[in-house]
Amino acid sequence: MMIQAMKTIMVPYLRAHGFKGSYPHFRRKQDSFQEILMIYITKYSEDFYMETSIVPLTGYVDFEGDTILPNKVKVSDLKAEERFVVGADLVETPDGDGKSFVMNGLTTKQEHEDLAKDALTYLNIEDPSWMKRTVAWQRALYQSFDEEKE
Numbered sequence: 001m002m003i004q005a006m007k008t009i010m011v012p013y014l015r016a017h018g019f020k021g022s023y024p025h026f027r028r029k030q031d032s033f034q035e036i037l038m039i040y041i042t043k044y045s046e047d048f049y050m051e052t053s054i055v056p057l058t059g060y061v062d063f064e065g066d067t068i069l070p071n072k073v074k075v076s077d078l079k080a081e082e083r084f085v086v087g088a089d090l091v092e093t094p095d096g097d098g099k100s101f102v103m104n105g106l107t108t109k110q111e112h113e114d115l116a117k118d119a120l121t122y123l124n125i126e127d128p129s130w131m132k133r134t135v136a137w138q139r140a141l142y143q144s145f146d147e148e149k150e
Helices: 002-016 109-120 130-149
Strands: 021-024 024-029 034-041 047-055
Touching: 002 034, 002 109, 034 130, 047 130
Parallel strands: none
Antiparallel strands: 021 024, 024 034, 034 047
16 A cells, blocks of 8 residues: 555655656756655565665766666665665654654555655755755765774
């Protein structure tokens, strides 16, 4: 039911704001970069989260040095420090991993659609620089972890 709610509520919203792609991977071109978004339902718990990033308009060079074309690159192709879990800058969680949306206990179509609507409130995609700022925030966070190790 959650996937159907996402397709009914979230996908039209993303399309109305210029995103292309299909559930669960979306992309939107800006002037100098491409925004990517992934909605991920976890295997081991009853929740989902959204991850974003930005990549060059020319594509992304992966771990092995191969270029993934701009129309094929997904958030899951990127290194952890290059990704941003939506809500990580807004919601304090015990593990610091960002906002997950809990599906446990939902039974009706309406409950699932309400959760999809709630998830949309964490996406600030009307602001064309939002993803760029959040990814920069995530990278700064990872750099601070590296500095603590030294």
